[in-house]
Structure formats: structure tokens, C-alpha cells
Amino acid sequence: MTELILQALYSGVLQGGSYALIALGLALVFGTMKVINLAHGELVLLAAYIAYSVESSLGLNPVFAIPVALVIVCLSALIMYFLVDLIKTDRELNSLILTYGIGVILTNGILLIWSADIKSTSSAWLQEAIVVGPLYSMRSEPVFFLVSVLLMGVLWWWLSRSWYGRAVRAVAGNRDAARLMGINPRRTELVSFLIAGILASFAGVAIFSYGVIQPSLGHVLTIKAFIITVLAGIGSIPGVLVGALLLGVAEALTITLASSALQELVGMLLFLLVLFVLPNGLFGAAGRRG
Amino acid sequence: MKKLCRNIGLAVLTMSISSGSALAEEFLVGEQEPLTGALARVGTGMHEGIAVAVEVFNKTNGKHTIKVLTEDDESSPAKAIAAVEKLASQGVVAFTGGYGSNNIGPASDAANKLGLTYITSGGVDNGLVQRGYKTFFRINNTAGYQKAMVGVLDDMKVKSASVIYSTKEATAHLAEDVQKDLTAKGFKVGMHPFDPGISDFKPIVNKVRLRDKSEVILMVGYENDYVGILRAAKVLKPDVKAMIGVWSLATPKMAADFPDLMPKVYGTALLPYPTNFKTEEGKVFYDAYKKLYKKDPDYLGQFGYVQSMLLFEAIARAADKGTIKNGGIAEEMAKTDRNTLIGRVQFTQGDNLNFVHHMGQHQGEKIEIVWPADAATAPMQFPGVPW
Amino acid sequence: MKIGKLALAAGLLAYIGVPLLLGGNNYVMSLIIAALVIGGIALAWALLGNLGGMVSFGHSAFFGVGAYVSAILTMEAGVPVMAGLLLGGLGAVLASVVMLPVLRLRGPYFALAILAYAHIFKIVATEWSSVTGGSGGLSSIPRLPELFGVDLAGKVGSYLIILTILVVFVLCYRAIRASHYGLALRAMHDSEDATRVIGVNSTLLKAMMLFVSAFMTGVVGAFNVHYISFLEPDYAFNGIWVTLPIIAAIFGGYRTLWGPVAGALTVYLVDQLVFKNLIPSGHQLILGGLLVAMIIFSPRGLLPLLRRPSRRKHAAA
Numbered sequence: 001m002t003e004l005i006l007q008a009l010y011s012g013v014l015q016g017g018s019y020a021l022i023a024l025g026l027a028l029v030f031g032t033m034k035v036i037n038l039a040h041g042e043l044v045l046l047a048a049y050i051a052y053s054v055e056s057s058l059g060l061n062p063v064f065a066i067p068v069a070l071v072i073v074c075l076s077a078l079i080m081y082f083l084v085d086l087i088k089t090d091r092e093l094n095s096l097i098l099t100y101g102i103g104v105i106l107t108n109g110i111l112l113i114w115s116a117d118i119k120s121t122s123s124a125w126l127q128e129a130i131v132v133g134p135l136y137s138m139r140s141e142p143v144f145f146l147v148s149v150l151l152m153g154v155l156w157w158w159l160s161r162s163w164y165g166r167a168v169r170a171v172a173g174n175r176d177a178a179r180l181m182g183i184n185p186r187r188t189e190l191v192s193f194l195i196a197g198i199l200a201s202f203a204g205v206a207i208f209s210y211g212v213i214q215p216s217l218g219h220v221l222t223i224k225a226f227i228i229t230v231l232a233g234i235g236s237i238p239g240v241l242v243g244a245l246l247l248g249v250a251e252a253l254t255i256t257l258a259s260s261a262l263q264e265l266v267g268m269l270l271f272l273l274v275l276f277v278l279p280n281g282l283f284g285a286a287g288r289r290g
Numbered sequence: 291m292k293k294l295c296r297n298i299g300l301a302v303l304t305m306s307i308s309s310g311s312a313l314a315e316e317f318l319v320g321e322q323e324p325l326t327g328a329l330a331r332v333g334t335g336m337h338e339g340i341a342v343a344v345e346v347f348n349k350t351n352g353k354h355t356i357k358v359l360t361e362d363d364e365s366s367p368a369k370a371i372a373a374v375e376k377l378a379s380q381g382v383v384a385f386t387g388g389y390g391s392n393n394i395g396p397a398s399d400a401a402n403k404l405g406l407t408y409i410t411s412g413g414v415d416n417g418l419v420q421r422g423y424k425t426f427f428r429i430n431n432t433a434g435y436q437k438a439m440v441g442v443l444d445d446m447k448v449k450s451a452s453v454i455y456s457t458k459e460a461t462a463h464l465a466e467d468v469q470k471d472l473t474a475k476g477f478k479v480g481m482h483p484f485d486p487g488i489s490d491f492k493p494i495v496n497k498v499r500l501r502d503k504s505e506v507i508l509m510v511g512y513e514n515d516y517v518g519i520l521r522a523a524k525v526l527k528p529d530v531k532a533m534i535g536v537w538s539l540a541t542p543k544m545a546a547d548f549p550d551l552m553p554k555v556y557g558t559a560l561l562p563y564p565t566n567f568k569t570e571e572g573k574v575f576y577d578a579y580k581k582l583y584k585k586d587p588d589y590l591g592q593f594g595y596v597q598s599m600l601l602f603e604a605i606a607r608a609a610d611k612g613t614i615k616n617g618g619i620a621e622e623m624a625k626t627d628r629n630t631l632i633g634r635v636q637f638t639q640g641d642n643l644n645f646v647h648h649m650g651q652h653q654g655e656k657i658e659i660v661w662p663a664d665a666a667t668a669p670m671q672f673p674g675v676p677w
Numbered sequence: 678m679k680i681g682k683l684a685l686a687a688g689l690l691a692y693i694g695v696p697l698l699l700g701g702n703n704y705v706m707s708l709i710i711a712a713l714v715i716g717g718i719a720l721a722w723a724l725l726g727n728l729g730g731m732v733s734f735g736h737s738a739f740f741g742v743g744a745y746v747s748a749i750l751t752m753e754a755g756v757p758v759m760a761g762l763l764l765g766g767l768g769a770v771l772a773s774v775v776m777l778p779v780l781r782l783r784g785p786y787f788a789l790a791i792l793a794y795a796h797i798f799k800i801v802a803t804e805w806s807s808v809t810g811g812s813g814g815l816s817s818i819p820r821l822p823e824l825f826g827v828d829l830a831g832k833v834g835s836y837l838i839i840l841t842i843l844v845v846f847v848l849c850y851r852a853i854r855a856s857h858y859g860l861a862l863r864a865m866h867d868s869e870d871a872t873r874v875i876g877v878n879s880t881l882l883k884a885m886m887l888f889v890s891a892f893m894t895g896v897v898g899a900f901n902v903h904y905i906s907f908l909e910p911d912y913a914f915n916g917i918w919v920t921l922p923i924i925a926a927i928f929g930g931y932r933t934l935w936g937p938v939a940g941a942l943t944v945y946l947v948d949q950l951v952f953k954n955l956i957p958s959g960h961q962l963i964l965g966g967l968l969v970a971m972i973i974f975s976p977r978g979l980l981p982l983l984r985r986p987s988r989r990k991h992a993a994a
Contacts, residue, residue, distance in 0.1 A: 007496050015490060036785045086973045092784050093732050097927060098972040100734075104920065104965030112962070117331060117547075118514040124550060129525040136492065136525050211489045212514040216328070219916070220487065223796075226789055255493040260484040265800045268793045275790055276778050326960075362953070367905050367912060368711045372949075375703035395816050395907045417816040457803060459813035459909065 003134050008256040009249060010135040016248025017145035018210075020152065020241045021203040022221055023228035025196030027240050028155075030229055031172040032192040034092055035084055038099040041222030042106035043080075043197065047073045047204020048213045049110055052119045055208075061123050062209050069201040076106075077197030081190055103218060111215040120212045144206035149241075151202060155195070156237050168192055172234075227271040233280050242282060246270070316355045317605050317614075319598075320377030320406075321387040322397055327365030329389050332590055336412065339587070339594025340386055342579045346595075347602045350574070354606045358386075358598075363393055370397035378404050383605060384619050386598045391415030391459065398426045407619045409601050411593035414460050419641040425620045426640045429597050429632065432460070434645035435536050436467045438558050439508065442649040442661040443472070446532065446672055448505040452480040452498040454491070454519055455510035464536065465510045480504055484515070491515075491522035499528035509535040513544065520551040524677045531673030532556060540650035540657050541588055552652040554674030556660070559650030560592050560632055562667045563657040572631055596630045603628075691840055696833045706832035708949050709942070710904065713839045716941030717897035719922035720843065721890045723931040724850050728862045729886030732784065734919055735791030736894050738776075738798050739769040741913035743895025744902035745802060745809055748818045751903070758819050762842075762899045769895025770888045772798065780883050792919075799914035814909025821903050835904050842900060846893050847934055853889070854934075858882065920961075921945070924968050927976070 026040040037043075047069040054065035080102060087094045121127070126140040159165035170178040171188045179185055207213060207221075228247055232239030247267060254266045274282075321340055324333035340358060348355045359380055361373035370393040374385065378401075385401050388394040389412030401408040402423045409427040414435075418428065443451065451472060455465035462483065469479050480502035482494050498507060507530050509519050516539050523533065532554070538544070539557025565586050567573050575595055579587040587595075601619075604626065608618030627636045634644050649661035651670055658668035699705050718736055726732050746768030747761035756764065772794075779790045802809045809815070820830035821838060853859050862882055898918075902908050922941070929940020944964065952960040 003500055004493075004496055008493050011490060011492050036789075083969065083973065087976075089976065094972050094976055096732065096734075096785055096788060097923060098969055100920075100923070101965045101968030101972065105962050105969065108960075108962035108965065112956075118517065120517055120548070122548065122550065127521065127524070127550065129527070136496075138521065138525050212517050214514065223789075223792070227793075230786070251488075252490070252493055255484075255488070256497065260482070260488055260494060262800070262804075263485050263488050264796060268797050268800075271793050272779075272790060272797075275782060275786060279782075366917070367907055368707070368714075368901075369949075371905070372704055372707035372711070375707055379702065379704055391816075392814060392907050392909045392912060396905050399906060415813060415816070417813075421817060457812050459811070462812060 004256050005253070007135060008252040010137065011141075012249030012252030013245055014137055014141040014145045014248070015252065016241075016245035017148040018141075018203065018206050019224060019228060019248055020244035021144075021148040021199060021206060023225040023232075023244055024152065024155070024237070024240050025199040025203070026222070026225040027229040027232060027234075027237075028168075028192050028199075029196050031234050032168055033084070033095075033189050035095040036099070036226065037080065037084075037196070038096060038222055039080060039103035039106055039218075040099075040196065040200065040225055041220065042103050042110070042218035043073055043076060043200040044204045044207065044221050045110060045213065045215070045218040046076060046106065047201040048208040048217075049114050049119070049204075051121075051205045051208040052114070052213070055121060055123065061125065062121050062205050066201060066205055069205055070198060073201045073204070074194055074197035077193045077200070078190070081193040085186065085189075103222065107215055107218050110218070114215070118212045118214050119208070121209050123209070126209045138210055140206070140209040144202075144209060147202060147206070151199065152237060152241055155199075159237065164188070164191055224267065227267055230271060231274050231282060233278075233282055236282075239282055314353045314355070315609055316357055317609070318380065318382045319356055319358050319601065319605070320374065320380075320382035320385045321358050321360040322363050322370055322373040322377065322385060323360060323387040324365040324389050324393065325360075325362040329365040329393075332389050332412065333362075333365070333387075335588060335590025336387060336389060336594035338579070338583055339591035339596075340598045342575060342582055342587070342591065343595045343598035343602065345578050345582060346574055347599060351602075351606055354609055356602050356605070363388075363397070365390065365393065367393050367396045370394070371400045373397070374400040374404075378406060382406070383614060384601055385409070386594075386601050388412050391418060394418060398423065401425060405617065407601070407604075407623055409597045409623070411597050414463070416463075419639055423640065424617070424624070427597075427600075427623050427637050427642075428640060429600070429635055429642045430593065430645045430647075431641055431643075432464050432467060433643075434647045435464055435558055436471060438647040438649050438661065439468055439534065439536065440471050440475075441646075442534065442556060442670070443477075443506065444475075445661060445670070446506065448531065449476070450478040450480075450502070450504040451506045451508050452482060452502045452504040453508045453510060454482045454484065454494055454498070455508075456486050456512065456515055457483050458486055461510045461512075465508075468508065468510075478504070484511075486511075486515075489514075489518055491518045492526060495519065495522040495526050495528060498530075499526055504530065506530055506532045506534060509533065509539075511535075513538050516544070517548055517551060520548075520555065520676060523675070524551065527677055530675060533675055534649075537589070540652060542586060542657065543588070545652055545655070545657065551676055553654075553676045554652060554671050555676060556649055556651045556670075558589075558647040559657060559659065560589050560648055561587075562650065562659050567631075569631075575631060592631050596632050596635070600626055600628070600630070600635060688844075692837070696836065700833045703832055706836055708946055710832070710836050710839055712942045712945035713836070713843060713938070714897055714901050714904075715918075715921045715925055715945055716938035717839070717843055717846065717900075718894050718918055719926040719929070719931075719937035719941050720846055720850065721893035721897070722922050723926045723937045724853075724893070725886055725890035726926075727932055728853060728859065729883050729890065730862070731780075731883065731887070732788045733791040733890075734788040734923075735793070735795035736890075736922060737914045737916065737918040738772060738791065738795035739891045739894035740898035740901075740918045741795070741798055741802065741910070742772040743769040743898030744908055744913045746895070747899030748815050748902050748908050749808060751819045752815065758822055758903050761819075761903065762896050765899025765902075766892040766896035769891040769898070772895075773887050773891035776887065777884060780880060780887065795914055795919075799910045802910040802913065809910070810908075812910060814907065814912070816907050818902055818906045818908060820906055830904075835900075839897075839900055839904075842896060843938055847938070849889070851934055858885075862886070920964075924964050927968060927971050 029037050050069045051062040051065035055062050084095050128139045130139050167183045167188045171185045228243040231243030250266050251263050363370035363373045374397045384407040388410040391413040394413035398408040402425045407425045411429050414432040453465050455461050472479050534556040536558050540559035542563045545552050567576050604622035607622045608614045635642050648659050648665050650657045651660045659666050660670035743765035747765030750756040751761040803812050925941035925944050926937040930936030952963045
């Protein structure tokens, strides 16, 4: 029994690391622009499919697909930003619908280009089992967990030390005041979208490496990312990691202790629980009530 | 004089009757299929089989020809109904196709209201054959898969099994039937349902490894589930003697896409790979398929072919008897009794109770049939797992 | 009730013209009925957005609950189908009662919280198999009955029923908007604090709008289930019941009364009759593109865009 739970915790934590990578992009854009990019999951999925194409046509380890994914996904993120920027009125709600539409376009585009077949990596190196005591994992899982933590560390450092990073935080805190201080809010928003694209690229390659992808996955990823963003509360990067780990562990424990059919239920209930009981998320600052 | 008149009269009469049945006609058949949406893959596979059936029938029948009109139902019930109605308005005399009981149900309802025959291989829900429709026929059912799974387990002489199954209808139903059958035979059966959405199967496989400690793992799901379960099993290495799945597993596609996960894995398969058809009809089917699609036929194509050939032959018989306009096709279908690529097919209240699937196993680069004995092409490699 | 000449003509066309001209064509009638179902949900969605000020991404929840309640009651308790439609709507209202805590959430949080509820209902429908038939769902659900010699389960009959349902809903929508509730709600939009100060219970009003919206969607869901006669969790709570109504409402102009329904008819029919032939697989892509274009260029929809010149004329006169 303890072995089961330990394994569940371990798997959950590793999975949580990847969830954090997926959620971070959404959280960042939400923090700076108050815009929920409902097409974020599709960006991640796009990166995953690019990894597939690179692997199947060049025979390389999907890790080498990251540069290609970065270019294409960041370009898509830029296009998204410009489209969102075109919204004149009621940006919060209209951007929801706009990004929803972009998500539909991307999902169907992926379906058209890559067909509905399931795809996953065939790299043996990534799939090899790594055993640490009683704990098992595929090599890709701890690898991308470390990548995830590394990226989050870099991002956190960048946000607190670099000029642009601090500008992003300023705009997130108070857009008008930031503008008064000479910060161009639109440029910082653009930057945050780009960073979301970078994060999505890594996340996508990660998913392809340890899981199975299909066009319908985009929507699922967006939902998970949003749940984690809410759990974390606005403006907190460590919060995203904690929230993601929480979700990953909760799911793994539910499958182990109860029935896996309830796995999705746990995510949803957790989401609603946080919304009602902790409206500011675990670490959040700004208010969310009407 | 009277005799002459009578003879001429008789001659004219005979000529008119015989010319009636000597008329070679072209018949329109409707194909309602998911070519887009969630079931696009299986719909396309079936579509190929149907196209091959048209090709083969038109060449071999010598008198009547069939033309198939296709409508995409987008894996949606409302559009399945619309597709059936559109095709009916274009003058089809019967339907072949359909995938997914929740699409087939409404579609065959609509067909039945119009008095048109509907044959499918994509609906295993038993509710479909309990409606008492004279126009509905299907060539496969859950029982056929269950018999294959339990049959191969009998051969293995094991006593415990863990069933990992998706909570979707067809899979859950099959899993429960298998459980009942096995428990009746004295097996120890562990049941592990999973939500279709999950991607990490390690917790479940771990439960099987540490708690159930079964001798075989039975997987009832779809392609992405198999990949997930096999991956998790490769990492955790449970002490089992075989990994057995059902549809979409013992296919050349899975062997090509996931070569590291497939060795010694079992799945239902009608034919071995590389396909070698032993019967005359089989060879004709294989050649036609290869010519049209430049690839080997898979189980979906085989089902699509068999169901359509049975339908076309029934149409031809009804045409010859002149009963097409008054339910002749359904009558002829009900009388079907013929050996096909999937075995002997007869319809009892629309269901083909003879249907028993075969079990295949990935062996090296081939897929061999290992159960039942009279269809086997190679002995099973037991015990054996992909790691 | 003022009924303009245009409305009268449209009503005649809808009730008499369509059955006469198209009644024989089962295929087109099927499309129209399906479009009207989407239109019903779009109407309810727009109502919640306009009067309640809440954008929801989970109306599939009400649709599915309405469908299941009506199906189960007519199958197990022998309730007549027409009553089942109403009870389906009430079931959806009960579902929305469970959602009340969500009302105090703002914009996007509300939208996605409703979506979470939709997912939860779907899981409940799948797990509670003794009542709902589990993932296999229910089949051979009772169809619409025969009334006064008209077979309501037939194409024309079903069309007339859903049309009537929509007309009733639009009239209700209009009535609410014109009433002092509507005035209060519009004032709330401008400033919720100000309205609260003068004693308007904004939360109660918002809750009532949620109930109305849920009821409408539930009835439409119930109608659909008796028309199709099959139901399963994936279909009942499918994302299509969220996506298409939103596209339809935005396209048709979600601030107007008839916009959502008109948008649904246009979008659905054009999608099925034109787009599907252009891009057989993935033609939803065009719909996504349409949504994006609409939000950027004309967030108020296409129909208001067309009506603008005539409005200017009136102002000049």
C-alpha cells in the first residue's frame, strides 16, 4: 500500500512539473493583460505536433525539435497578440470569445495537417525506465520535470531582475501607473505573449515525449492550465508550480486510491473549491469578486 | 388457330417475364459514415472496404451494378439522421456503414421509418438488435470479441487476470461480459476502469502489479489507451505472462508506429499479417484492395467489405425476384447463410450470432493468428511480454 | 403587444411557407430543426449575457441535464413527452441552483466555472449508470406524440414544435427586457453599486436570469432528446452545444432578440450546405475564423451591421 501511494506521489509530482510548464504561459498572459488565452492549449499542442514532424522526418530525438517549435509557436503567439490587440471594447470578455475562436481554428488546422491518428515519440532513450528505489518513471518524465523547474527559475529571476521583467510585473500590477512611469504597456504585453509562446514550445515537446497526442488534446490542456492558474492566484510564479504539483498529485492519488474514472472530477472539484473558498488562489494578491 | 394464339400469347408472356428479370439494373446504395470528427479513422477504414466491395461486386455479378453514394455524418447522431434522409431522397435502396452505436441507433431508426435496410459492423450495443426492426442487420457484436478473449485465455491455462478498461460504453460492456465469463470459470478477476481522458497509466498498472498480482493483463480500450498501458507496463514491469487487448491493437499500423511496445502483444485480428488469404474470395478482396488503395487491408476494411457484399447480393436476389419495392431486400438479407471472410454469417433477429473473432499476436515483424486453432497460422509465444 | 408587419410576414413564412415548400425534403428539414435547436441555446446564452451580464462557456450543462431529466422521466415514470419537455427545463433550473455560488464571480471566472460544472455533470451522468444508463446512455427514448392527427415526431411536426418553443422564448425575452426587471438589469450593467444602493437586489436578479436561461436551454435539450431518441453523456454534454450557439449568437448579433436564432440558422445551414462541401474534414475551421473576424470587426454581430443603414434613415426622418 505504501508503495502504491509513494509511486502515486512521485508520478504526480513529475506530472505536476509538466502541468506547471503548460500553465505558466497562460498565467503570465492573464497576469499582464487580464486576458485568458483559451487557445493556449492549442499552442502547446502545436509544439507537440512539430516535435512529431521533426522526429518522424529527420529521425531525431524530439529535444532537437525545440528550436523549430520555438520559431513557429512564437510566431503564432505574436499573431494571437495582434488579434487580441485589435479588440476595442470590453476586452476581458471579447478576448475570451476571440481566443476561443482561434482555438477552434488551430485544433481544426492541426486535424487537417496531421490527421486524427494518435502520435507519440518512438525515441527509446526517452522511454527507458528509470528506477529510484521503489519509484518508477520513464526517462522523459524527470528530464522534463527538471527542464520545467529550470525554466521557471529563469523566468522568476528574469521577472525580478531584468528591466523588461520588472516592467511586466508593473503592468500587471497597475497598467496606468506603469504607463505614467514610461513603460509601454503594449510592448510588455507583446513580450509576455512571446514568453508564453516559448514556454508552450517546451511544454509541447514534453507532452509528445511522454504521452500520446491527438488534435482534441488542445482543449483539455487549456482547461488544466486554467485550473492551475486559478489555484495559484494571479501574479505568483511559485504559486503556479505549487498549484500544478497539487493537481498532479491529486489526480494520481485519486486513481490509486479511488477509481480513475474520477480523475477528471477531482480537477473540476478542486477548481470550484478554490474559486469559492480561496478566491485569491493559494498565493494570489488581487481580488476576484464581482 | 386458337392454339396458335395461345402459343403466341404464352410466348409473349414468357418473354415479358423473363425480360423483366433479364433487365440489368444499377442500384443506388447509401453509405452513412463518420469521415470527420472523433470516429473519422474508423469511418475511413470502413469506407475503403465498402468501396472495394462495390468494385468486386460490379465485376463479378455480371448482371446488376451497384453505385454507392456517401454522406459524412461527422460522428454526430443528428447529422447521421440527416445523412440517411438525404441519401434516401436521392433514391438509395439500402444502407451500409455506420459506426458507433449512438450514431447507428438514430440513423437506423430513420432508415427503418423509410422502410430501408441498414447493415453495419460498427455497433455492438445490444439495444440495437432488441428493437425488433426487420430492416436492421449487423455482422459483429460484443460476444464475438468476448469469445475470442476468453478462448485464448483457456488455451493459456492461467487462473487470474486483471482487466484494465475504458469507461466508454462498448469497452465497459465487453469488460463486464468478460468478467462474468471468467468468474464463472473460476478465474480471479481484478477490474480497473479508467476515464478515457487519462494519459498516465502507471498508477493503475502499479495497482495490478502490487495488489492483483495477476498472470495476464487484459486491455479493453482504444489505440491511445493501449499505448499508455503498454508504456506504463514497460516501465513498471509487472510479473505477467501476457498482455492481451481487443480491437485496433494487432494491426500493422500499431506495429509500425510503436515497434517497441508491440512484441508478443495479443489483439483481435481476423487475418494474419502479411495477409495471406487462403480462400478464392479472400484473394479477390486482397487484390482489389491493394489495387485501389495501394496498401494491405485492415480489419475495418474487411468488415466493410463483408457487410456490403452481403447487402449487394441480397439486393441482386431481390431484384431478380422483383421484390425490391416491397421489402424484398430485408427478406433476402434475413435469409443470408454464407461463408465470408469473417466466417459463416447468418442473421437471427438482425444479429450474426456466429461471429467469433480471432486472436492475433505480434511476433517479430508479423502478426500471426494464434486462436482459434482452426484459423491459427502459428503457435502463440507464451509466456511473452514486450519487455 | 406590437407586432410589426415584418414580424407578421416572417411568422407566416415560418409557420406555413416552410412546411409547404420544404416539408417534403427530409434532409433540409433535418438541418433546419438542428439549426433551431442551436438557435434555442444561442437565445438562452444571449439572454444570460445581455440581461444577466454573464458570459457562460458551459451551457451544455443545462442542455444535457434537461435532456437526461426528460428522457428518464418519460422512460421510467411514464410521464407524457410534452410534460417531459417542461420537466427537463425545470431539471436544468435545479442544476443552475447548484451553480448559484458561482454568481459572485466575475467575467472569465464565471464563464469557466460553468464549464467546470458541465464537466462534472457529464461525469455524474457517466458514473450514475443505474439511472442514466452510464456511458452507454439511453436508447429508444419516447418520441414526440401525435396531437390532433399531426404526427409531431415527423419532420414538419417537430419543426413546428421547436419553432413554437423559440417564438415563446423570444416573446418572454422581450417581455422581461421591457419590464421593470429589464430596466433594473440594464441599470445594473452600468453600475452595480449604484443600483444596489437604491435597493435593487442585484444578486437575486442575476440568479433569476440564470434560472430563465437554464430553463430555456433545458427545454431545448429535452426537445432534442425526444427528436433524436438516443442519449449518451458525450453527446448530451458535448462542446458543440457550447461552441455553435456562441458563434451563432455573436454572428447574428447577441444584443438583439432574434439575432441568435437568425445567426444559428445562417451559420448552421451555410456550414452544412456550403462549407462541408468545401472542406469535408475540419470545416469547423471556417466557423472559428468567422468568430474571430466577428469579434474584431463587428462584435455586435452581422445582422446589426446590416440594419444600421435603416436605423440612420429613421433618425434622419
